[in-house]
Amino acid sequence: MARAFTPKVVTANDLLEGDVIYLTAANTWTRELHAAELITDEAEAQLRLLEAQSQPQIAVGAYLADAKPGEQGPEPTHFREEFRRTGPSNYAHGKQEAKLEATADV
Amino acid sequence: MYKYNDFDSAFLAERNRQFRTQVERRIDGALTEDEFKPLRLMNGLYLQLHAYMLRVAIPYGTLNPNQMRALALLAAKWDKGYGHFTTRQNIQYNWPKLKDVPDMLDALAEVSLHAIQTSGNTIRNVTADHFAGAAADEIEDPRPIAELIRQWSTDHPEFQFMGRKFKIAVSGASNDRAVLKAHDLAVQIVKNDEGEVGYQVLVGGGLGRTPMIGKVLNEFVAADDLLPYIESVISVWNQLGRRDNKYKARIKITVHELGLEKIRELTEERFAQVRPTFGGADQALFQDIQRHFAAPEFRDGGTEGFDAAYDSDPVFRAWADTNLAAHKAPGHAIVTISTKKHGATPGDATAEQMREMADIAEEFAYGELRISHEQNVILPHVHKNDLPAIHARLKAADLATANIGLISDIIACPGMDYCALATARSIPVAQEIATRFEDLKMEHDVGHLQIKISGCINACGHHHVGHIGILGLDRAGVENYQITLGGDATETAAIGTRTGPGFAYDEIVPAVERIVATYLEQRESAEEEFLQTYRRVGMEPFKAALYPASEKKVA
Incomplete structure (x- = not known):
């Protein structure tokens, strides 16, 4: 039996920066998983992926990643996606660094 | 050390110019990612979890101070202030931007470094014994051979798009410090009964999902036959190696499926065709290369300064006991600088640390540095009287950890903190094991014990050949x-044996502790090292300590 479809986000790496990006419902790209579009329909997910793949000047290696709804937006269900939206665990680099800087500004 | 001639410099400049235009064409849309990817990989540029990653070759692990300073410059100017030394004697930068990479490569070219063939299905950076040219147990410095292979393999038209990557290592010493038997092809410098120097060629080693120990393909290849012989081996594999399944494409599988005898026979046939095409130019080149690797003129003089510090300073003594190795020249030693401070990321060095190591090498160590596959930095030639001053400088730079060969001198791949292929993290596991044994103050009592950690089955962290993997x-x-x-x-060389079911992230450090406790109980004396004890008592006592509940169930 085919496995039930689980919600997805479209994610990729940015061509110039190399960092993790997500597709929004407005068909723009965001660096925040919370701002990504959570896709609950399987056919729609494939279509959205094709749309992402048609933007090779922005997104590299687009794929569908499992996600679940959260209070602020999509949340990861797998630790790989948790690392991708955060950064490495040995230094406060990557997305967590940008967040720390943003907090420091406030 | 090898110095580029005009041809080398022009070749590298042209290659960098090509890559610069390839990057431009990717950015302006003339190249698709599918077209660009093989080109960037061939120039060492990966796209990882959080960013691009640039892997720079450190040919056979040898650097001069200016090259080390250039590595520091890249870290400080285009990255986040550090670099990561790898298990193949390369350095990786984890945060470059695509547009900056051509500038990074040009900065490297200024000191004769590059990132060519550090990825892709090509012949990769040739690795060597990190004590080459200095070790007391060496027949001959293996680096001229490594440099010859580097020049021959760079942009070799037959070997740019092979079925899979191909890794070569060389050593001239009786003790293997280059993990020869885990390489696709390895060259061991040997002497025959007549006293002539030649090469034993091993083939078919490798780690990854199907670990294999390399086998001797030819006991003695004459000096002037080596390059055509290697070309024949790779040519045979390139033609016969499987391209239907990337997991079965490496030469270890070809050797396993066809048998060593068949590979030998095919290599001999191919060699008969290839050998006449080598008209001696390779040997002329080799003789020229050899001149570049003449040993420095080692200083004379006693070691009173070293002896006095050794007797009076316990911190210096502890460091000298673990981090020095025997040098071939009187009064000299080989220094291993640990990048494995307890709790630090194995293999990482900051730009400041790299500059300080470059300065130390220039002032005290005949201007030579090495990177080991164990992810440490080596000063291959040091007069012992300079060691107290070097130690003081290293201490100030946070580089004086006395743990070489001990439980905290861990090899770890980048794992899921960086690598797109990883299935789990490696770095925090290494950090926690090192910190735990430092807290317990046990590591000097435990003695020589190598832990090697990989974050996926591809085994960049060499877990199969770790005492504890x-x-x-x-x-x-x-x-x-x-x-x-x-x-x-x-x-x-031996492949480790699995203990049984795996452990969760928060169980792995306690599991290692139980293994070490079992070793301490089982060893016959403090002189019996972990591996000796394991070979004597076998897996059972360790299994019993790791899986007490299941033992009871069986009983």
């Missing part, structure tokens, strides 16, 4: 760590 996997969406025992990365 740790492999991080994804088990149903959770990090899980399998342990192997009894691996050996030396001339007595």
Whole structure:
């Protein structure tokens, strides 16, 4: 039996920066998983992926990643996606660094 | 050390110019990612979890101070202030931007460094014994051979798009410090009964999902036959190696499927065709290369300064006991600088540390540095009287950790903190093991024990050949760590044996502690090292300590 479809986000790496990006419902790209579009329909997910793949000047290696709804937006269900939206665990680099800087500004 | 001639410099400049235009064409849309990817990989540029990663070759692990300073410059100017030394004697930068990479490569070219063939299905950076040219147990410096192979393999038209990558290592010493038997092809410098120097060629070693120990393909290849012989081996594999399945494409599988005898026979046939095409130009080149590797003129003089510091300073003594190795010249030693401070990321060095090591090498160490596959930095030639001053400088730079060969001198791949292929993290596991044994103040009592950690089955962290190997996997969406025992990365190479079911992330450090406790109980004396004890008593006592509940169930 085919496995039930689980919600997805479209994610990729940015061509110039190399960092993790997500597709929004407005068909723009965001660096925040919370701002990504959570896709609950399987056919729609494939279509959205094709749309992402048609933007090779922005997104590299687009794929569908499992996600679940959260209070602020999509949340990861797998630790790989948790690392991708955060950064490495040995230094406060990557997305967590940008967040720390943003907090420091406030 | 090898110095580029005009041809080398022009070749590298042209190659960098080509890559610069390839990057421009990718950015302006003339190249698709599918077209660009093989080109960027061939120039060492990966796209990882959080960013691009640039892998720079450190040919046979040898650097001069200016090259080390250039590595520091890249870290400070285009990255986040540090670099990561790898298990193949390369350095990786984890945060470059695509547009900056051509400038990074040009900065490297100024000091004769490059990132060519550090990825892709090509012949990769040739690695060597990190004590080459200095070790007391060496027949001959293997680096001229490594440099010859580097020049021959760079942009070799037959070997740019092979079925899979091909890794070569060379050594001229009786003790294998280059993990020769885990390479696709390895060259061991030997002497025959007549006293002539030649090469034993091993083939078919490798780690990854199907670990294999390399086998001797030819006991003695004459000096002027080496390059055509290697070309024949790779040519045979390139033609016969499987391209239907990337997991079965490496030469170890070809050797396994066809048998060593068949590979030998095909190599001999191919050699008969290839050898006449080598008209001696390679030997003329080799003789020129050899001149570049003449040993420095080692200083004379006693070692009173060293002896006095050794007797009076316990911190210096502890460091000298673990971090020095025997040098071929009187009054000299080989220094291993540990990048494995307890709790630090194995293999990482900051730009400041790189500059300080470059300065120390220039002032005290005949201007030479090495990177080991164990992810440490080596000063291959040091007069012992300079060691107290070097130690003081290293201490000030946070580089004086006295742990070489001990439990905290861990090899770890970048794992899921950086690598797109990883299935689990490696770095935090290494950090926690090192910190735990430092807290317990046990590591000097435990003695020589190598832990090697990989964050996926590809085994960049050499877990199969660790005395204790740790492999991080994804088990149903959770990090899980399998342990192997009894691996050996030396001339007595062996693949470790799995203990049994894996351990969760928060169970892995306690599991290692139980293994070490079992070793301390079982060893016959403090002189019996972990591997010796394991070989004597076998897996059972360790299994009993790791899986007490299941033991009871069986009983």
